[in-house]
Amino acid sequence: MHMADALLSPQVAGVMYAASAVTAGISIYKLKKEEKLSEEPNYKKLPTMAVMAALVFAGQMINYAIPGTGSSGHLCGGMMLTALLGPYAGFLSMIVILTIQCLFFADGGLLALGANIWNMAFYGCFVGYFLIYRPIMRSKMMSSSVKSANRVKIILASMLGCVITLQLGAFSVVLETSLSGITELPFGSFLMLMQPIHLAVGAVEGLITSAILIFVCEARPSLLKDINITDEQRSKGSVKAVLITIAAVALIVGGGVSLLASGNPDGLEWALFGNSESGYSENMGLDEENFGVESKAAERAEKIQNKTSFFPDYAFSSDSENPAGTSVSGIVGSVMVAIAAAAVCFAGGFFRKRAAKKKKSN
Amino acid sequence: MNKAEKASRELAGAENLAHGDSFIHRMSPLSKLAVTVTYIAVTVSFGKYDFSALAVMALFPVIAYQLALIPVFTCFRKLRMILPLVCAVGLFNPVFDREILFTVGSLRISGGVVSMITLMMKGVFSLMASFLLAATTKIEDICASLRKLHIPKMLVSLLLLTFRYISVMLDEVSVMSCAYSLRSPGSRGVAVGAWGSFLGQLILRSSDRANELYESMVLRGFNGEFEYTRPQSGGAVSWLISAAVIALIFTARFFNLTEALGSLIGR
Amino acid sequence: MIVFENVTVAYDRGAPALHSLDFEIKDGAAVGIIGANGAGKTTLFKALTGLLPFEGRITVNSVEVAKKNLPGIRKMLGYVMQNSDNQMFMPKVSDDMIFGPVNYGMSREEAGKRADEVLGKLNISYLRDRYNHKISGGEKRLAAIATVLAMEPEILLFDEPSSALDPKNRRMLINILNSLGETKLIASHDLDLVLDTCREVMLLNEGRLCAFGSAKEILTDKALLEANGLELPLRYQN
Numbered sequence: 001m002h003m004a005d006a007l008l009s010p011q012v013a014g015v016m017y018a019a020s021a022v023t024a025g026i027s028i029y030k031l032k033k034e035e036k037l038s039e040e041p042n043y044k045k046l047p048t049m050a051v052m053a054a055l056v057f058a059g060q061m062i063n064y065a066i067p068g069t070g071s072s073g074h075l076c077g078g079m080m081l082t083a084l085l086g087p088y089a090g091f092l093s094m095i096v097i098l099t100i101q102c103l104f105f106a107d108g109g110l111l112a113l114g115a116n117i118w119n120m121a122f123y124g125c126f127v128g129y130f131l132i133y134r135p136i137m138r139s140k141m142m143s144s145s146v147k148s149a150n151r152v153k154i155i156l157a158s159m160l161g162c163v164i165t166l167q168l169g170a171f172s173v174v175l176e177t178s179l180s181g182i183t184e185l186p187f188g189s190f191l192m193l194m195q196p197i198h199l200a201v202g203a204v205e206g207l208i209t210s211a212i213l214i215f216v217c218e219a220r221p222s223l224l225k226d227i228n229i230t231d232e233q234r235s236k237g238s239v240k241a242v243l244i245t246i247a248a249v250a251l252i253v254g255g256g257v258s259l260l261a262s263g264n265p266d267g268l269e270w271a272l273f274g275n276s277e278s279g280y281s282e283n284m285g286l287d288e289e290n291f292g293v294e295s296k297a298a299e300r301a302e303k304i305q306n307k308t309s310f311f312p313d314y315a316f317s318s319d320s321e322n323p324a325g326t327s328v329s330g331i332v333g334s335v336m337v338a339i340a341a342a343a344v345c346f347a348g349g350f351f352r353k354r355a356a357k358k359k360k361s362n
Numbered sequence: 363m364n365k366a367e368k369a370s371r372e373l374a375g376a377e378n379l380a381h382g383d384s385f386i387h388r389m390s391p392l393s394k395l396a397v398t399v400t401y402i403a404v405t406v407s408f409g410k411y412d413f414s415a416l417a418v419m420a421l422f423p424v425i426a427y428q429l430a431l432i433p434v435f436t437c438f439r440k441l442r443m444i445l446p447l448v449c450a451v452g453l454f455n456p457v458f459d460r461e462i463l464f465t466v467g468s469l470r471i472s473g474g475v476v477s478m479i480t481l482m483m484k485g486v487f488s489l490m491a492s493f494l495l496a497a498t499t500k501i502e503d504i505c506a507s508l509r510k511l512h513i514p515k516m517l518v519s520l521l522l523l524t525f526r527y528i529s530v531m532l533d534e535v536s537v538m539s540c541a542y543s544l545r546s547p548g549s550r551g552v553a554v555g556a557w558g559s560f561l562g563q564l565i566l567r568s569s570d571r572a573n574e575l576y577e578s579m580v581l582r583g584f585n586g587e588f589e590y591t592r593p594q595s596g597g598a599v600s601w602l603i604s605a606a607v608i609a610l611i612f613t614a615r616f617f618n619l620t621e622a623l624g625s626l627i628g629r
Numbered sequence: 630m631i632v633f634e635n636v637t638v639a640y641d642r643g644a645p646a647l648h649s650l651d652f653e654i655k656d657g658a659a660v661g662i663i664g665a666n667g668a669g670k671t672t673l674f675k676a677l678t679g680l681l682p683f684e685g686r687i688t689v690n691s692v693e694v695a696k697k698n699l700p701g702i703r704k705m706l707g708y709v710m711q712n713s714d715n716q717m718f719m720p721k722v723s724d725d726m727i728f729g730p731v732n733y734g735m736s737r738e739e740a741g742k743r744a745d746e747v748l749g750k751l752n753i754s755y756l757r758d759r760y761n762h763k764i765s766g767g768e769k770r771l772a773a774i775a776t777v778l779a780m781e782p783e784i785l786l787f788d789e790p791s792s793a794l795d796p797k798n799r800r801m802l803i804n805i806l807n808s809l810g811e812t813k814l815i816a817s818h819d820l821d822l823v824l825d826t827c828r829e830v831m832l833l834n835e836g837r838l839c840a841f842g843s844a845k846e847i848l849t850d851k852a853l854l855e856a857n858g859l860e861l862p863l864r865y866q867n
Contacts, residue, residue, distance in 0.1 A: 001447075002443065002447070002486050003447065004444035004445075004448050004488070004489070005402050005405075005406055005485070005488035005489070005492070006446060006448055006482075006484035006485035006488055007447065007451060007482055007483070008406060008408055008443075009406065009407065010403045010406060010407050013403075013406075019421055020577070022515050024514075025484065025514075025515065025625050027393070028516055028517065031516070032516075034365055043584065043585065044572060044576050046468065046516070046519060046520060046523065046576075047523065047572045047573075047575040047576040047718075048569070048576070049520055049524075050520055050523035050524045050527055050567075050572075050575075051527055051531075051569075051570070051575060052524075052568060053520070053524045053527075054524050054527035054528045054530065054531040054568075055531050055561075055564060055565065055568045057531065057532075058366055058369075058528065058531035058532045058534065058535040059535065059561050059564070061364070061365040061366035061368075061369050061532065061535055061536075062365070062366070062535060062537075062539060062549060062551070062552060062560065062561065063365065063539075063551030064552050065549055065550045065551035065552060065553050066376050067552070067554050068432055070549035070550070071550070072550045073551075074624050075561070077505070084565070092516070092517060092520060093473040093520070093524070095517065096517070096520050097524070100521070100524065100525060100528065103492070103493070103495070103496040103504070104372075104376045104377075104496050105372060105440065105443065106374075106440035106441075106443055106444065106492065106493050107435065107443040107444070108443075108444070109402065109444070109487065109488050109490075110398060110399060110488075110492040110494055110495070111399070111402045111403060111406065112401055122621075135429070138621075140554075162427040173447075174409035175424060177451060177515055179409075181410070182410070182451060182481060183451045183452070183455065183460045184454060184455040184457075184458035184474060184477065185451065186420075186458070186459060187453040189454075190451075190557065193450070196413070200611075205604050208556070208557055211554075211557035211558035211562075212451050212558050212561050212562050213408075213558075213559070214558055214566050215559050215562030215563075218560065218567070219566055220566055220569070223565065223566075235449065236371075240600075253450045254574065258421055290408060300567065300617050304574045310505075320546075327416075327576045329621045329624035329625035330413070330414025330415075330618070330620060330621045330624060331414065331466065331624065332623075332624035332625075332627055333414055333417065333418070333619075333620035333621050333622070333623040333624030333627075334413065334417035334624070335419045336620075336623050336627065337418050337420055337421060337620055337623070338417070340421060341420050341421060341424040344421070344424050344425055344428055345424060345427075345428065345433075347428065348428030348433075349433060351428075352431055374763075377760075422726065439844040446678070466846050501720060502720050502721075502724075522719075522720065523718060525717055525720070526719065526762065527718075528859060529762040530714050530762065560686075571712075571715055574710060574712065575715045575718055577678075577680050577710075578708075578710055578715055578716040578718070579718065580703070580726055581678055581680075581706070581708050582703075582729035582732060582776075582780065583700065583703065583704070583729055583732030583733045584728075584732055585732065
């Protein structure tokens with residue numbers, strides 16, 4: 001699900017960077033506060049976070065055979081990291097993993113890093129923990145033994161957590177790409193392409209995660225968050241509440257999206273910026289023209305936008321006058337650039353070889 | 363060779379490149395970062411039909427790779443990571459956007475085809491640029507420049523420490539995968555029965571490792587501060603060069619240099 | 630001087646890992662700590678360095694091992710861990726070597742100088758700018774010893790120093806250990822190494838002190854060793 005730089009416009013990338021940076025800032029603040037309150041020396045978390053982040057990174061290289069399909073899947077590990085480290089430390093560790101992937105493995109891009117952190121770490125760590133994992137793990141569950149109750153809770157939390165956070169992540173990828181005006185694919189169709197794939201990915205991730213967490217829980221429960229908790233904390237959680245929240249959110253989001261997607265083929269642009277013919281824009285209050293005039297904040301935003309206007313607003317305006325007239329020289333020029341690039345590579349290779357020979361003969 | 367081993371080699375490969383000695387390697391890391399980010403932001407900001415104006419952007423990374431004494435091909439195998447999603451997004455453009463933009467001879471080129479090509483060019487170019495940054499900058503220099511950008515100490519220390527342990531963990535996973543596959547010939551991966559215990563065992567061991575790591579840090583007087591800043595050289599010159607390159611990048615953004623070149627030949 | 634007075638270490642569950650230990654180690658001594666797996670060798674080191682809570686009283690150069698004295702105690706003790714990877718957490722060998730001294734208030738330049746001296750002394754100056762994850766197991770062990778020596782401790786603790794070393798590196802390690810004048814505690818299964826480096830030996834079994842005396846005497850006492858799950862050093866086996 002790593003997004004490449006090419007799928008984002010600089011504006012969207014900037015917004016996602018800002019959102020991820022704010023979340024990271026809050027996480028660091030919370031961790032520092034948490035450490036002040038605890039009795040343990042306040043720098044013990046760092047090595048644990050580093051080793052677990054490295055572990056999840058390496059764990060992504062393990063192939064898991066999926067029974068009955070003949071194929072294999074692998075783990076992303078966001079939910080697992082959250083269960084091991086908690087949301088704030090988990091989020092920071094995921095940032096580090098994604099940064100290393102971006103820099104040294106070219107997985108995702110430098111500009112897209114903010115969006116990737118949001119899509120893969122934010123949902124897994126915060127939505128996954130606060131709305132799903134913690135309430136489920138703290139809930140009272142009727143069962144013959146603590147062991148089997150824990151098993152059921154872990155399976156429930158991992159499955160729901162992984163599937164839902166991956167759905168949210170995939171939804172964000174679609175949203176960000178569409179807002180960047182990269183694809184001609186209508187928003188609804190793009191969504192229909194991405195969500196089912198990630199449903200399967202999420203289910204596999206959930207199964208592997210629950211298997212691992214059950215093993216850890218039974219071997220060394222102290223490693224998992226919210227396993228050994230007091231009765232007072234226990235009352236705070238409830239599986240029912242989680243399920244109701246999820247159902248409500250799913251209904252609203254699913255209903256809204258399908259309404260928009262099916263009702264209008266133009267998709268997202270229509271959805272967000274309105275269709276003046278139908279008079280929908282006034283209702284949404286997001287029409288570009290109307291939006292700018294009404295509030296001071298919007299005015300300021302427009303000023304900033306004007307300043308940065310060398311980035312074309314390509315989702316909503318036509319790009320260049322008419323490329324057809326000038327296209328021939330454009331193509332000729334492109335071919336020349338390609339030839340020049342090849343020549344540069346060739347020359348570089350030649351000099352490298354000569355330098356290597358020199359080194360050898362010395 | 364299993365996946366973990368491949369990843370380990372890939373990491374070592376990128377690191378070896380970063381220890382090269384060239385003009386680009388010696389530039390101040392922060393100035394390289396500035397150029398790279400500008401380059402990528404400008405590259406992706408081109409219009410979706412502007413493939414010809416975009417083409418000239420290829421020259422920046424291609425020349426930079428030569429100056430860094432790194433073959434351009436080293437970054438191409440990294441493309442496998444990002445191309446799938448870019449393709450998935452781009453391949454639909456020709457289907458939905460059939461308006462004919464121009465014709466070459468009898469061949470009619472639709473807007474969708476052009477925007478697909480433009481998108482892929484953007485993907486390749488920005489990958490080339492960000493990989494070059496990693497391939498010419500050592501991890502500790504990256505961390506030092508992140509600190510200069512006021513990225514919180516905790517995050518930077520975590521990055522440095524995680525990077526150190528990734529190779530250790532990759533080795534562990536690689537040995538475990540190897541031992542597993544030796545005892546289960548022909549399997550595609552870890553069987554369901556071992557899903558939990560395979561990584562679970564490693565988690566238990568890693569927790570012990572983290573504990574020991576903490577102990578060894580504490581024994582050497584660690585008190586929350588992590589030393590990693592180091593002197594850097596070549597500040598002014600590399601900033602001057604970077605500024606010039608950034609100016610060139612913006613020139614390429616505002617003037618269609620490719621077309622100018624083409625029409626020059628056309629006449 | 631290290632003094633243990635009635636020291637007991639109990640883990641959360643199960644039997645105590647160390648059982649009312651009483652002993653004294655004089656300055657400049659070289660003591661081998663031997664015992665089967667799980668005898669409590671590592672636990673002893675961890676209690677001594679204040680990493681594990683214990684009952685009883687431990688003093689190092691008449692300073693008691695207690696929370697308020699830990700920074701001073703840890704500055705006196707240099708602990709070379711069994712797994713060098715866990716001890717070498719910085720990117721480069723030189724980074725790791727200045728980590729400790731800088732934390733104890735030394736300037737980077739001074740610490741760098743001291744690192745160079747130690748590397749020269751151990752004949753591994755070539756490792757200075759190498760990366761921790763790119764050096765061999767033997768080099769890692771020597772580098773880990775160097776990081777500890779750079780802190781100029783008065784007492785050195787070695788946990789399984791010869792594990793995973795090839796014969797040549799092991800020989801080199803023995804020479805290095807013998808060249809160090811500090812008080813040394815060497816916990817090892819490698820009884821031949823203990824014989825080559827220590828004059829005294831402490832024999833532990835299931836957390837209890839079974840024997841403490843001359844290395845020659847204890848390591849040739851077949852009955853005593855076998856009663857405690859050990860065997861004679863290789864050179865005494867025929």
